[in-house]
Amino acid sequence: MSGIQARLNAISAIINYQPSHAPLNFSETKPTDVFGSNVFNDKIMKERLPKHVYKSLKNTIAFGEKLDASVADVVANAMKDWAIEKGATHFTHVFYPLTGLTAEKHDAFLVPDGDGGAMAEFSGKLLIQGEPDASSFPSGGLRATFEARGYTAWDVTSPAYILENPNGTFLCIPTAFVSWTGEALDKKTPLLRSQQALNKQAKRVLSLFGVNTKLPVGSYAGPEQEYFLVDRNFVFSRPDLLIAGRTLFGAPSAKGQEFEDQYFGVINRRVLSFMMEVERELFKLGVPVKTRHNEVAPAQFEIAPIYEQGNLATDHNQLVMTTLRSVAKRYGMICLLHEKPFAGINGSGKHLNYSLGNAELGSLFDPGETPHSNAQFLVFCAAALRALHKHGALLRATVASASNDHRLGANEAPPAIMSAYLGEQLADVFEQIKKGEVKGSKTKGIMNIGVDTLPPLPMDPGDRNRTSPFAFTGNRFEFRAVGSSHSIAGAQVALNTMMAESLDYVATELEKLGKVNKTQFNEGVQMLLQKIMKEHDAVIFNGDGYSDAWHKEAAKRGLPNLKTTPEALPVLTSKDVVELFTKYNVLSEAELKSRQEIYLEQYVKTVATEANLVIRMARTVIFPAAMRYQGQLAETCASMQAIGHDFKMVTLEEVTTNLRAMQVEVDKLEKLLAHEGGDTLTHAKYMCDKVLPAMLAVRGYADALESVVADDLWPLPSYQEMLFIR
DSSP states (O other): OOOOHHHHHHHHHHHTOOOSSOOOOTTTSOHHHHTTTTBOOHHHHHHHSOHHHHHHHHHHHHHOOOOOGGGHHHHHHHHHHHHHHTTEEEEEEEBOBTTSSOBOOEEESEEEOSSSOEEEOOOHHHHHEEOOBGGGSOOTTSSOTTOOBEEEEEOTTSOOEEEEETTEEEEEEEEEEEETTSOBOBSHHHHHHHHHHHHHHHHHHHHHTTOOOSSOOEEEEEEEEEEEEEEHHHHHTOHHHHHHSSOSSOOOOSSOSTTOOSTTOOOOHHHHHHHHHHHHHHHHTTOOEEEEEEOSSTTEEEEEEOOEEHHHHHHHHHHHHHHHHHHHHHTTEEEEOOSOSSTTSOOOBEEEEEEEEETTTEETTOOOSOGGGOHHHHHHHHHHHHHHHHHHHHHHHTTOOHHHHTTTTSTTSOOSBOOEEOHHHHHHHHHHHHHTOOOOOOOOEEEOOSOTTSOOEEEOSSOOOTTOSEEEOSSSEEEOOOBTTSOSHHHHHHHHHHHHHHHHHHHHHHHTTOSOOHHHHHHHHHHHHHHHHHHHGGGBOOSOTTSHHHHHHHHHHTOOBOOSHHHHGGGGGSHHHHHHHHHTTSOOHHHHHHHHHHHHHHHHHHHHHHHHHHHHHIIIIIHHHHHHHHHHHHHHHHHHHHTTOOOOOHHHHHHHHHHHHHHHHHHHHHHHHTOOOSOHHHHHHHIIIIIHHHHHHHHHHHHHHHTTSOTTTOOSOOHHHHHHOO
16 A cells, blocks of 8 residues: 555564563453552442551441541551552543543652651641642633632542552552532532432431331442543644544545444454453553443444443543553554544444442442332332433533534434334333333343354343433443543533432322321322323333434423533523533532533534634645645646647546635635624534534535545545454
């Protein structure tokens, strides 16, 4: 394959690639020995802390009891000694601002001792509280630029850990991030608040069923992380991938994903080596990654963990994204977490598997063998359906971003309409409840494959539906609309708060029954379930979520279809949402307004950055290459005519036409970008309705040029190269 020198050099580097370090030796150090080795976990605390301190800390972590600040000095000293033994020189409060990324500021353990030497210090005060500059993070109007003070607060429920670097290690302490006036400036604080609200209401419902548990009831999460890997040499030759994380230009490859041969295919050796090192690093950090495989699109892959408590799962997913990016560089690749880095093939999501429960109870969404007779399960499941029906627009808003807009509704992601898939068994049970007569439920069967040497397989009572945004999958719901670059905190905050409100409603209705016998209570439960289904079953849909018929049907049912970010984000400050979050002390009205403003600003800035890239690349990269080819064609045409041939070159006319049209569209786009005025929402709508279509118009002509310009003149690595050369 030919190309200009930059592309040839990139391909040569890939062909001749050699790992820069020795291979991992899993037989020398077993994964079970590695797992959690860099985590200040329960085992380490039990070994290093006095019994009374350990017990106090354990009560806070396990039972949600108030943190005893008096133990902080002892914990800090033990944490410092442990970290220094592992080579740490610095510590940092890790937090998650509203950028959606991870933030950290490193401070040294060492302080001068006054005698020309130094000693290591780390106090309880430094452990509990830090003070980063809050003015430099997005606040959406909560803080003025000159109001800089902000605090990080130790989250004792998420363990500290050591991160390794070739030149040393440092101690990471997960924290919440709030302003001087107490408003949440991060993703973690509202998540912890929502867990508290959920716990209170879930325990009210459980107590009515005679179930008592000492442990908090909270959400559990298992995010399936999708990503792309592209050789870094190609990325360095693509300004759009380097800056925007996605290709703003690119003609389709002759082969895409239509053969369906990538999904679960044999993993490329270089990619598998990368995956193994990623897993090794995550094992050290106690991240329970379980699954790895090729995804649907070429150069697309997935890593998935076992379920964990929601807050910890959120922190761990941030570590997964960080580790994917850092390890990819060691293997000469770039990990792309953008939701749609390549047009025409599947984008990347982050399927959030969501359940409620604790270690004593298991999943409260587990139907058991006979879901029709499991009243407690039916109540929690019905509460989830009611929550989705009432607050589906809110859930959609939590996954709104410029990057995710390219993915939602395409064939690899659910539509923007929030509906629930229950499967045949559960859908049948709830239909019976709605009619007021429950007789039974479909049971699991046995599948006989028809080959004597293969065993009969147990068959689930219902299929799965990949087009549903909120699908029941056995003992949990799978929320499929989260973007691959997103924090899973936002969706969990919404789900937890929605569930708290729904469980509050259920508990209040059942408490009205007063002291009744078991039969009367069961009758009351059945009447409540019937009422919920009659009012909220419009959210249940088991069919094809991609079909036009469903979109029409959803409109008849009154389900919102918020296709773009500017349509979705205003929901955050709607009356119903403000009342929901303020009632359960999860987010104040000011905090909701700030988030809406921040996310709209991020949308505008993202589209503006991409549009400026389109203009620059069109003028300085694509136009000159096409002009050179146009000149060569013109010379050939003139030479043929000079020797007496009446020669007309169709390709020359095609190149000339597309060049002229692209210039016109670039000029239009530049004028559109000069537009000013209006509030942030108005600006976001303008970028969505005017600027994005103009960018696509430029791309259309540029991609047409790529399809005809001589390959040795085209400067940008092609889809064919980036997706298939690894």
